Amino acid sequence: MKISLQQTVANARTMREMFAQAVRGEPYELKGMLFSEVLFILAALQGRDVLRFFESGRGRGQSTLLLGKLLPHATVISYEIDPLSADVDIAARRLQPLTNVRQCFGNSIQIFPRILKEGDIVLIDGPKSYRAVRLALQCLHTGKPAAVFIHDVYQSLGERRFLERHLPEAFFSDDREFVELTRSLDDPCWRTLEEQLPGQIRPYGYGTGATRSYGFTVACIPRGERDYRGLLMRASLDGGINRLRQTLLKQTASA
Ligand SMILES: C[S@@+](CC[C@H](N)C(=O)[O-])C[C@H]1O[C@@H](n2cnc3c(N)ncnc32)[C@H](O)[C@@H]1O
16 A cells, blocks of 8 residues: 555544543653654554664664564664663563564664665654655665655754755644644643643644644655655755854854
């Protein structure tokens, strides 16, 4: 089945109640993906035989835990670059009961493009920004993954514009219809965030002006017939220009 926004929304509509029951009572951990964002991934993949799901960036294991539980026939292979982080023990404790989750350490930028196989799925939740886009393009360039997801690509970011311009098959969890359908699933996540980081993170707090995203936002990039190597060069150039622009803006603001 083709991975598309339309199909993802339709799948989410039928999966919503079952998903709500599955996550009821699950605690939410800081830095984690929202419940609705995990449903976005599952709905995009509905009807596919996912055997291996690669995650880059485990943190405290929020996405890892839900994916491990809700994709029981897949092996979730989660890479974390920082073995000394205090989050490592938190994730290990939470993930310990899941026999289909492998908690690995290493830099996915170096590892993923070497080990992917046909039909694998990739989720990138660290590195961030253009580095995440470059890793996604490197993975897609292998011709192996069926889709790559990237977390934290809300509207108004340079990398979001890059994806919209150069990969029109990409679609996003801040789609209005998807948000209307699923945002109430996130009430426990926002409550935890408000308790632990009062006033800092709000449901429509990302992006600027009229182009505010709901939540942190996941991108889904289905594999297509594209010149991913060429796009990789464009992403490097675009990322460099974006960094320069940010530096200049900061300097102007502090002058
Ligand atoms: C926001 S957290 C991940 C949260 C997690 N996905 C969840 O839902 O709870 C980002 C993590 O990515 C890790 N990270 C950053 N760059 C990485 C890389 N190149 N390879 C693997 N992990 C990386 C960071 O150390 C951090 O723990």
